[in-house]
Amino acid sequence: MDNRIRSLKMEHITKRFPGVLASDDISISVGEGEVLALVGENGAGKTTLMNILMGLYQPDEGRILINDQPVRFRGPEDAFKAGLGMVHQTYMLVPNMTVTENVALGYRNTGKKRYDIKEVRKRIEEVSSQYELLVNPDAYIWQLSVGEQQKVELVKTLCLGARFLILDEPTSALTPQEVDELIVLLQRMTKELSIIFISHKLQEVKALSDKVTILRHGKVVFSGNTSEHSPQEIAAKMTGHEIILPRNAGSAKAGATVLSVENAVVMSDRKIPALNGLNLEIRAGEIVGLAGVSGNGQRELAEAINGLRKTESGRIVFLGEDIANCSPREIIDRGMGYIPEERNTEGIVPPFSIKENFVLKDIASPSFSSNGFVNGKKIDSTAEKLVSRFDIRCPGIDTAAGSLSGGNIQKVILAREIERKPKFLVAVYPTRGLDMGAVEFIHSELLKIRESGIGILLISEELDEIMNLSDRIAVIYKGVIQKVLDKNEATRERLGILMAGVKEE
Amino acid sequence: MTKGFRIAFRFSIVAIAAIAAILMASVILWMIGADVSDTFYIIIFQPLTNMLHLSEVLIRAIPLCIIALGISVAYRSGIINIGAEGQMAMGLLAFTGVALAFPDVPRPLLLPLAMIASMIGGGVWGFIPGILKAKLNVSELLSTVMLNYIAAQFYSLCLRTIYLDPAEQVYGTGTPQSMRLTENIWLGRISGRLHYGIIIALVLAVLIYILMWKTTIGYKMRASGSGARAARYGGISVGFYLAASMAISGAFAGFAGGVELAGVHRRAIEGITNNYGFSGVVVALFGGLHPFGIIPASFLFGLLIYGSTLAPSQVGVPANIVQVMQGIIIIVIVTAQMVLSNTYFQDRVWRKYQALRKKEG
Numbered sequence: 001m002d003n004r005i006r007s008l009k010m011e012h013i014t015k016r017f018p019g020v021l022a023s024d025d026i027s028i029s030v031g032e033g034e035v036l037a038l039v040g041e042n043g044a045g046k047t048t049l050m051n052i053l054m055g056l057y058q059p060d061e062g063r064i065l066i067n068d069q070p071v072r073f074r075g076p077e078d079a080f081k082a083g084l085g086m087v088h089q090t091y092m093l094v095p096n097m098t099v100t101e102n103v104a105l106g107y108r109n110t111g112k113k114r115y116d117i118k119e120v121r122k123r124i125e126e127v128s129s130q131y132e133l134l135v136n137p138d139a140y141i142w143q144l145s146v147g148e149q150q151k152v153e154l155v156k157t158l159c160l161g162a163r164f165l166i167l168d169e170p171t172s173a174l175t176p177q178e179v180d181e182l183i184v185l186l187q188r189m190t191k192e193l194s195i196i197f198i199s200h201k202l203q204e205v206k207a208l209s210d211k212v213t214i215l216r217h218g219k220v221v222f223s224g225n226t227s228e229h230s231p232q233e234i235a236a237k238m239t240g241h242e243i244i245l246p247r248n249a250g251s252a253k254a255g256a257t258v259l260s261v262e263n264a265v266v267m268s269d270r271k272i273p274a275l276n277g278l279n280l281e282i283r284a285g286e287i288v289g290l291a292g293v294s295g296n297g298q299r300e301l302a303e304a305i306n307g308l309r310k311t312e313s314g315r316i317v318f319l320g321e322d323i324a325n326c327s328p329r330e331i332i333d334r335g336m337g338y339i340p341e342e343r344n345t346e347g348i349v350p351p352f353s354i355k356e357n358f359v360l361k362d363i364a365s366p367s368f369s370s371n372g373f374v375n376g377k378k379i380d381s382t383a384e385k386l387v388s389r390f391d392i393r394c395p396g397i398d399t400a401a402g403s404l405s406g407g408n409i410q411k412v413i414l415a416r417e418i419e420r421k422p423k424f425l426v427a428v429y430p431t432r433g434l435d436m437g438a439v440e441f442i443h444s445e446l447l448k449i450r451e452s453g454i455g456i457l458l459i460s461e462e463l464d465e466i467m468n469l470s471d472r473i474a475v476i477y478k479g480v481i482q483k484v485l486d487k488n489e490a491t492r493e494r495l496g497i498l499m500a501g502v503k504e505e
Numbered sequence: 506m507t508k509g510f511r512i513a514f515r516f517s518i519v520a521i522a523a524i525a526a527i528l529m530a531s532v533i534l535w536m537i538g539a540d541v542s543d544t545f546y547i548i549i550f551q552p553l554t555n556m557l558h559l560s561e562v563l564i565r566a567i568p569l570c571i572i573a574l575g576i577s578v579a580y581r582s583g584i585i586n587i588g589a590e591g592q593m594a595m596g597l598l599a600f601t602g603v604a605l606a607f608p609d610v611p612r613p614l615l616l617p618l619a620m621i622a623s624m625i626g627g628g629v630w631g632f633i634p635g636i637l638k639a640k641l642n643v644s645e646l647l648s649t650v651m652l653n654y655i656a657a658q659f660y661s662l663c664l665r666t667i668y669l670d671p672a673e674q675v676y677g678t679g680t681p682q683s684m685r686l687t688e689n690i691w692l693g694r695i696s697g698r699l700h701y702g703i704i705i706a707l708v709l710a711v712l713i714y715i716l717m718w719k720t721t722i723g724y725k726m727r728a729s730g731s732g733a734r735a736a737r738y739g740g741i742s743v744g745f746y747l748a749a750s751m752a753i754s755g756a757f758a759g760f761a762g763g764v765e766l767a768g769v770h771r772r773a774i775e776g777i778t779n780n781y782g783f784s785g786v787v788v789a790l791f792g793g794l795h796p797f798g799i800i801p802a803s804f805l806f807g808l809l810i811y812g813s814t815l816a817p818s819q820v821g822v823p824a825n826i827v828q829v830m831q832g833i834i835i836i837v838i839v840t841a842q843m844v845l846s847n848t849y850f851q852d853r854v855w856r857k858y859q860a861l862r863k864k865e866g
Binding site: 339 | 722727732737739742
């Protein structure tokens with residue numbers, strides 16, 4: 001049976017959500033062995049379009065053609081049967097099951113009545129040798145790194161018979177080395193498969209794709225061959241204007257030490273040490289970038305500094321006083337600012353309005369309340385001021401903060417922290433998942449804070465972000481600082497090697 | 506979308522829901538061979554026809570309202586209090602204890618004292634599951650239900666032992682009840698059995714509104730309930746506000762018991778709690794966890810509860826069947842609320858409607 005997918009087309013797809021036109025007359029087409037990059041800012045409609053392709057949503061208008069035959073997917077099962085497979089941004093794997101068991105789980109959707117685990121295993125071995133995707137079928141998912149988990153996802157999708165791959169931001173959680181590996185891997189796979197991948201990282205788009213389609217506000221604004229356009233051109237088309245990310249050009253004018261972490265030992269949620277005697281010093285008016293693959297103690301460090309996690313031993317000295325194991329309230333009152341990792345659950349109270357979120361840390365301060373009664377007028381006027389100063393796009397200050405886009409939520413958090421006039425700021429993945437416009441804004445705000453003489457600990461996985469903003473770069477690996485580099489000494493390669501745990505001579 | 510369409514949309518959903526509820530209830534009534542229209546009249550309209558009936562409805566609405574207010578505080582702080590039944594019983598015990606212990610203290614002193622005792626009784630009973638949840642993460646569903654059993658049995662025990670009316674022992678009837686409490690703790694009556702507790706309930710509703718939306722304590726409680734993690738990151742002691750909200754919630758349930766004793770029964774007997782603690786949860790949710798929604802909701806549920814007592818005698822429909830009908834009505838109303846809040850569905854109907862108009866035009 002010839003079940004190859006020689007061409008896949010989506011024609012005139014339109015999809016409305018309440019108050020939003022998520023897809024507006026979008027057409028794309030992918031031929032056999034082609035790689036299409038679907039590029040656009042957050043909220044441009046990339047994921048919606050792919051969810052329509054996978055049958056998760058029904059389009060209001062338009063149709064999907066495979067090999068020039070119209071098809072209708074009522075659900076993901078139909079899409080699987082037609083040979084489409086999607087790897088989501090967050091992996092859908094059960095951590096306490098083995099690779100084989102996870103793949104076997106997926107078999108339910110293929111319509112087979114029963115599966116025997118040996119057969120699944122054989123299939124995994126076939127697939128991994130065919131595509132040189134090396135995975136250990138008996139490893140538990142929780143033992144694997146993020147990069148390995150992604151390979152498992154790919155193997156799973158291929159085992160289920162996918163002949164057309166859809167990858168949603170496949171590199172967002174990988175180290176630079178892993179990204180390079182993945183690109184090589186995917187290039188090899190294109191001999192037998194077609195791929196659509198969603199991304200907003202232009203280097204990958206250039207390296208991997210044959211064609212590129214750019215979406216903005218639910219519309220196709222550009223479609224063409226990747227090789228004929230420079231990354232700058234694509235970036236400009238994506239945002240609608242030229243974006244030049246600000247850089248930390250200032251010379252180091254760092255002052256006295258504001259925060260110093262001394263021999264800190266902190267446990268992770270699994271009760272194993274996440275920080276093993278970590279030492280780090282940050283001075284006023286400098287940005288120290290903490291580079292590292294996530295899961296090497298970044299979260300635990302940020303939480304320990306903010307009093308949200310117990311420090312087993314060691315000291316955290318803030319403005320000359322040990323704040324290890326102080327309550328979050330005390331640390332906030334001493335002037336610590338914090339942009340937490342999970343902006344939706346840790347940074348804001350989602351059902352609360354924007355104005356209520358602005359005063360989350362200061363409701364009891366005399367500026368917003370007196371004798372225990374809140375001062376509504378003061379809160380309103382502050383909120384109006386912050387919304388316009390930080391250009392937060394929202395229907396009004398009474399809008400639920402959780403209904404805003406990621407970039408605007410981050411602006412709400414940033415506005416709150418800056419308005420408090422902190423003496424130090426811990427920023428954890430401040431631009432993760434944000435589009436270029438929002439990244440530009442947040443970066444320039446962080447640089448402004450630095451200019452005003454405040455120290456910043458910037459935790460990030462994005463090397464570009466760290467290299468653009470930091471005065472000094474510390475590399476964390478397995479709970480200790482591998483090395484602290486001056487910004488002039490740091491190169492992508494050097495950082496990548498340090499992040500992978502290789503010690504320098 | 507035009508404003509007219511929105512109103513028409515809401516109105517038709519509510520109308521469809523009402524018709525569905527009436528149809529389902531009618532089928533049940535028809536199956537047991539009751540007179541359908543008479544039954545509806547008796548349980549829904551007759552209680553509104555004269556002052557005597559109306560005051561009976563209001564009497565039932567008062568404890569419902571006070572308890573639901575307390576439950577809304579806990580719920581908004583992130584903890585589901587289904588222990589109001591037990592908290593109310595503990596409030597009754599504390600109130601009765603004070604009344605029996607100091608029968609001669611003058612009214613201006615004794616009544617507030619007994620009321621405060623009822624709040625403390627319920628408050629402690631609410632604080633226990635609150636602190637267990639805050640410190641040890643014990644599920645409140647488990648602890649509150651278990652404490653309900655303990656409170657119910659303890660109440661029963663007290664009525665048979667230390668609170669037992671001495672007169673009962675003399676005559677040997679053995680009815681487990683306390684003696685009639687001193688007049689110094691009675692609440693005055695407005696009309697029929699309707700007592701001043703209604704004013705208390707309304708004042709409390711305003712107080713809860715102010716507490717939750719105008720004070721920093723209320724803000725912190727709501728923040729803890731709507732986003733515990735973010736609240737903790739924002740420097741709010743979530744555990745403290747959790748326990749405090751449960752203490753308040755319990756105090757309200759206990760106070761409802763005190764008001765019920767002082768206004769209606771005036772002696773501790775079995776069955777005063779009358780499932781108000783559980784109905785209170787439904788009233789609180791039904792009123793949108795907002796004081797000004799809880800007031801009408803408690804009236805509606807007072808009406809349904811009273812209607813179910815009328816039905817057996819007047820149309821021969823067992824009270825159980827009336828409860829079944831109540832269940833249907835509640836489910837239908839809740840479903841209608843969900844449909845009304847689904848803007849996506851509304852949007853689709855609007856587009857269908859426009860497409861239809863285009864065809865005709």
